[in-house]
Amino acid sequence: MRLALLITSCLLLTVFWSNAQTNLTVKTQVGNAWQSWPNDPLFGSEESILHFGICADLFRDINERFALGVSPGFMRRGTDFEFGFMNGLIVGPPSFRAQLHLNYLQLPFLFQAKFPLKGKLGWFAQAGAGFSYLLNGYRETRPNFGMSQRLKLDFDERDAELNRFDFGWQLAAGVRYPIGKGELKFSFEFYQGQIDVDQKNTSKNRNLALGVGYQIPISKTTEQATN
Secondary structure, eight states, X not given: XXXXXXXXXXXXXXXXXXTSOEEEXXXXXXXXXXXXXXXXXXXXXXXXXXXXXXXXXXXXXXSSSEEEEEOOEEEEEEEXXXXXXXXXXXXSSOSEEEEEEEEEEEEEEEEEEEEEEETTEEEEEEEEEEEEEEEEEEEEEEESSSOOEEEEOOTTTTTTTBOSEXXXXXXXXXXXXXXXXXXXXXXXXXXXXXXXXXXXXXXXXXXXXXXXXEEEEHHHHHHHHHO
């Protein structure tokens, strides 16, 4: 049901943006990903893994300052400490510890504001929310003694309690500089999930990253191609 809604939204947005004044930004990002667990801080968690992703920000200008858009893409999220995955004595270190590496397809809806800063340099900020779908991933178990083991996620049996869908808020802010026919953009990116990854534990996705992308005016390119 949710997957069908996600696909339908993509198709409707494709039709809507095909004749609109749009800008496309192809962007990559890299940083840290972790999951919330009881009494943990919002930032600075030591239980993080490498986060990376690639997305396409597609915005329709409302005016010269504001725009509405979507950002379909692929994101690696997860955690260095899977809360609840322990086997051993309650007192003392656990016998096992596990990392989660999760691969998501995302579709957030965003509002963007952009303003001049100095000379050709400008700044922008964007915020919004949307769904992500867990495609696949793996768990890496690390016992106190012995070799670590990597296991592919099994959504039918062993990992059936993992939520395939996530919903979260996204924030970004950065600077932009015109180069060629487009703009080079650098940004800080933050994601806060609202659904527990594990249905039995507090385990909401988070990631903090640096992004770099290049924006081109799609509608102008289309007009030039038709002339």
